[in-house]
Amino acid sequence: AVTTVEGVGSTKTKLHPIQKRLANCHGSQCGFCTPGMVMSMYSLLRNHPEPTMEQITAALDGNLCRCTGYRPIIDSYRPFSAECCPMKGTGGCCLDKEGSISCSHEGDRMCSGLCKPEEIHYKDPTQDYIFPPELMRVAKQMQKKTLVFHGPRTTWISPASLWELLELKANYPNAPLVVGNTSMVLEMKMEGVYHPLILYPARIPELNAVCYTENGIVIGAACHLAQLREILITVVSEQPEEKTKVYRTLLKQLKTLAGEQIRSLASLGGHIVSRGSTWDLNPVLAVGKSILNLESTGGTLQIPLNDQFLTRMQNADLRPNEVIVSILIPFSQKDDFVSAFRQADRRKNALSVVNSGMRVLFKPNTDIIADMSIFYGGIGPTTVSARKSCQKLIGRHWNEQMLDDACRLIVGEIVLSPSAVGGKVEYRRTLLVSFLFRFYLEVLQELKKMYPSTFPDLPQNYMSAIGEFQVTPPQGVQVYQDVDPGQPPQDPVGRPIMHQSGIKHTTGEATYCDDMNPVDGELSMAVVTSTRAHAKIISIDVSEALKVPGVVDVVTARDIPGENGTEDERVYADHEVIYVGHIICGVVAETYEQAKKATEKVKIRYEDLEPILTIKDAIKHNSYFGEEKKVEKGNVEEAFKTANQIIEGEIHVGGQLHFYLETDSVFVIPRKEDQEMDVYVGTQYATAVQNTVALALNVPSSRIMCHTRRVGGAFGGKTTKPPFFAAAAAVAANKTGRPVRFILHRQDDMFIPGGRHPLLGKYKIGFMNDGRIIAADLEFYTNAGCTPDESVLVIEYVVLKSDNAYDIPNFRSRGRACKTNLPSNTAFRGFGFPQSGLTAETWIAAVASKTHLPHDKVREMNMYKGASATPYKQDFDASSLTRCWKECLEKSEYYSRKTASEEFNKQNYWKKKGIAIIPMKFSVGFYVTYYHQAAALVHIYLDGSVLVAHGGIELGQGINTKMLQIASHELKLPLSYLHLSETSTVTVPNAVVTAGSIGADVNGKAVQNACQILRKRLEPIIKENPQGKWEDWIQAAHQQSISLSATGFFKVYVTNMDWMKEEGNPFPYYVFGVACSEVEIDCLTGDHKNIRTDIVMDACFSINPAVDIGQIEGGFIQGLGLYTMEEIKFSPEGEQYTLGPDTYKIPAVCDVPEQLRIYLLPNTRNPMAIYSSKGMGEAGVFMGSTVFFAIRDAVAAVRKERGLSENFTLDSPLTIERIRMACADDFTAMIPKDKPGTYKPWAIDIE
């Protein structure tokens, strides 16, 4: 039986407490990840009814959310924990109370917590499905029977006995055994490997048995890794410590191996046989001298799991007719020391970059090496052994001389080519010896424990090299101002109302584009994309593709009856391809699989042209979009002459992929008449979709009806690209006369549409010795990719926002968008500011380092204060910035924590803490006035119910929730009367893009306008019957022929920018914020832990504090990803390598700071916007830069202690590799360096 989220609970039956709680605590935004979160928690509770908080966070390790920042999800599940409180079982929970809203009636009337106080019984047995007894009975009956399933291409056999399996293996030696299918599936999907017969051995008792022998434990090969963990926990608790060293090491690796979902599926036998280079258990099993018990019809055999097996040497491997029945993992001995290490791009649910298993056996009661083995994964295609080095060390004492020799031997033996797949070559080489050093210390420590009088204590400052970070589950604080005490309780404005779709997100009832039911005649589309970065298309041969069963047609540029996109960006490539990923044609078939298969048969001949890939190349070839954009104030050159000091430098900021959980999706359905077409699409800009489709089909826009109910995350990425995807599908639908569904698969969605612009920022800064900056000359280049998209606008924003929060009297900023043959980069939350702001903070940090002044002092001294003007002469009041700064200093206890972190750093040589506080001036909106218009349509029906429509689109940011709050306030009507269905070009035409943080501002004004019109119409009726009910008034209005439908419109926010004069008022208003983050770094591996972040944000009057805080938290975590982990990699030929969650890491639960505290500044107002609010959609992203600068602070402490230059620049993202290599030491010095230009690197730097 399979239980899905629909089975856990639904609005039609009853909600499960997990669902209720998650919605109530604002744990969903776009909702696309939410069913997954519910199911992970549900599975955990079914297996562990009273889990610990550690188990709860571990259960979510394998789930990703791109919107919320995870904190509310963890918080909502906290009461399910056994550690929660003594009120357990009473239906209440003290922690729940803490998470619930509590408000002070004194002073500023501040509230904390966001969950609606509600009686939730955390355990509700009525909601738990009983495994169907009927199925249990059938399973029992079938236990001894072989099961055979025949598919159209593959037969699947599950034998009931070992002998049967062996016979099958003898007859079909090429048939693989599949248990978890977590490794096989990759071969089948990625490499197209096909197996006509698959054997499933998991029901065979021998393959599941666990037994103890004299030498160790024997574990059945089909045991899952989650079972293995439970088995090892039991053995470790029962056996003497000295016998379980290998088991404890395996347990350590199992903690971070994949996520719970994979661990529950993957088998030990599958892990061993698939032997991925970075698999974490194999190095430990190998050093532990594990034995594989094989069987075939010919008999039994035992082979060691050693280096020869791991490198698949023929005489040391399984033969095709053999299976692993079990694995003997021997007990360790008293003088054995075993350990394992791994470092991944993300701490949880990420394959290791390098891992290792190490073991040393000493002669009894000595530190003389009797035997030693070291295995490394992640270096080359298989797990490798440092066998020769280890042999040479036998007989040596365990001392520093041995360590030094061991490092040199290993660096000589374990070789990694400078062109190695995966890159990070110097880093990976460094980890070889860094791990060894850690092992050396661990063993010394153990020796001391075992023989206290023989071995010396470990020097205190070495202790910090040992051990992993201890991480506690994240906790949060949310503080905001209460509504006016006079506000009626039913008026929802200003209150933390639940997301309009919150409940439906948690039950899986919220539908997205691809959830639409199939319609008659529907076809699926898959696209053929260019494999060349720049080439002429010589020919397209589709003849073989058309022969694939199920294929209906292949669509190319020639099939477009109207316009093929724009001059700059085509729907289908015409004669030339301009990047790897350029869509050339679309195959439509009865199923997606058929269409996909056929795309592989389309033959394209190219004539290669020279590509431009990097910013450096683009500058060299003068390859740009648009002109240089510049703003200047004061006299920069003169100021440089009077400056005490001048510094120059540059920073490279990497791009970012949107990685919205719902990939680009469109479903077009032609209507039978008048060339009408319905387009269901995940977009932020329905009007652009409508226009592009209409132009492509050469029909008036009035024939194209676009509909978007909700989008599973967008972050700017669903602005300019969906129109092209929709047009591609519409052309196919037009040609075939059938509905076409075009859902980009994750891989396609990661390299076809582009992402955030990578940036090169150059600076020259003149400053006085007291830290005052008197001149800044900045130059920016973005890698725009192959089409203009919004890149010129982005570089303009980079330039306009490059002062961040600093008042520099003489300031010049220039920027250019580079045209290259990479995916066309587009809008992304923050729109250039996250890159430009990071540059500003980099030159501020450089000034602070040069003047040896505290960084916070240099920031504070140069910040805008009071009445101010930007370099482009827009006046603004910076007093809220100062207030945020002061409040953040105080709330974060910055100074005392700074002192504490300095103290920590003195005591710990190999781990360092860092702290940074950063101010922000974020501009919302656009400098084009007409982009601030919005419209709404509100209908009141005769039963009194109200339907609200507006031009904004629900992307997860809560716009619909806010619109309903506004309508409720204006109509003076409870929320229960109001409904909001979808955004459509039919109800609200010509809506502008939902972006720039102002969606709720402008659409809110339009909804307000419509509701005020209606309320005004009703006023005479209400006056006549003031005691009447809403329903009575509506009936009366209808009888008096008063229209109960109104459109609302908003057209203010006058903005402008005159680039010739370099001045204007480009932004309606600014959002101010200040954040402080603290981190700890591991100097040996480059890993870091996010300890605490405090954010103070000037949100003014928040229409919905839960939504706004959700945006701040989610933005912050997305920024943290941008600045510390998300890295896009391209080949020297311009092909993107990072194509899925395995290669591109976005933050997961493990990356959330242990303390995440958000404070909305009280008593501020923004008269520009509705109800004096401010748009919070994007500002949070930049707050993630505080983590970047906290890491920089920690790295600076390392470098200072080691006598390295303190004037250094770190590029973004500040990955494990960059952190480790910035903490240069004896180990990095040992590593051979490859001279650039003497080899072809695996990946290129594009920024």
Ligand SMILES: Cc1cc2nc3c(=O)[nH]c(=O)nc-3n(C[C@H](O)[C@H](O)[C@H](O)COP(=O)(O)OP(=O)(O)OC[C@H]3O[C@@H](n4cnc5c(N)ncnc54)[C@H](O)[C@@H]3O)c2cc1C
């Ligand atoms: C998302 C994801 C994340 C991952 N993260 C990690 C990680 O962090 N660390 C890590 O170490 N690994 C990781 N892995 C890899 C994982 O450990 C392996 O895929 C898994 O252990 C394979 O087990 P399986 O049962 O699924 O093998 P299957 O895919 O079912 O089989 C794999 C191979 O083993 C053979 N086989 C299976 N059982 C036997 C047997 N008894 N006798 C002979 N041959 C047999 C099969 O024929 C097949 O060739 C990850 C995998 C995924 C998909």
Ligand code: FES
């Ligand atoms: S709410 Fe988690 S991905 Fe959108």
